[in-house]
Each structure stands twice: as C-alpha cells, then as structure tokens.
Amino acid sequence: MPKSDIWVDRLGRALLSLLFFAGAVQKVIDPTPVMEMLGRTGLPPILVWPLAVFNLCAAVMLVLGLRLRSLGFVLAGYCLLTCFFHLNPQDPWQISIMIKNWAIAGCLLMIATRQRKV
Secondary structure, three states, rough: OHHHHHHHHHHHHHHHHHHHHHHHHHHHHHOOHHHHHEEEEEEEEHHHHHHHHHHHHHHHHHHOOOOOOHHHHHHHHHHHHHHHOOOOOOOOOOOOHHHHHHHHHHHHHHHHHOOOOO
C-alpha cells in the first residue's frame, strides 16, 4: 500500500470515528432522548450507558486501527440495528438518518473486508 494511501486510510477512519465519538458524548451529556427511544422499544433505558461506552470504544478503535475486520462487521451491524429506532415514515428527518446509517454500514463493511498491508 503506498504511503499516501495509508494516510488517507487513517484520515478516513478518524473522520468516521467522529460519528461514534459524538454519539458517546451526546449520550453522556443528554441521555434522555436515547433513554426514551430505548423505552419505547421495550428495552431498559439504562442501556444508554453501555451504549455510550460502546460508542467511545468504537471511536478509539477506529482511530487506532485496532481489530478493524471484527470492528467493521460489529459496527456495521450496530448501524443497521439502530435503523429500527429511526423507522418513522411520517418523519422525513428520521428516514434520512436511517438511510445515512445504511451508508455508514456500507463504509464499515468496506473497512472490514479491506486487505491491509500496513
């Protein structure tokens, strides 16, 4: 892999990690919206805290390039699973978030299946 590709790969992972870092910060600063979303689906609202930790760990692992194959598959599944929380056909904003989660899952699958020679 050319050196420039290595830096582009790192930059891409850093940018993607911002999504998960922001998710962790958002859950810690104002957990109520996520707790309400979890409650509406019958899940215990207290799950917001392990989810915040999960998001933070995901961000750090993406930046550091740790276990990218496994991480990519797990995070892709996480993004697809969270789509169900945004499935609200009456709210175009929620549908937009759902479709963005599909796109992010696609990027994560590309990370998971990429051949690395770093």
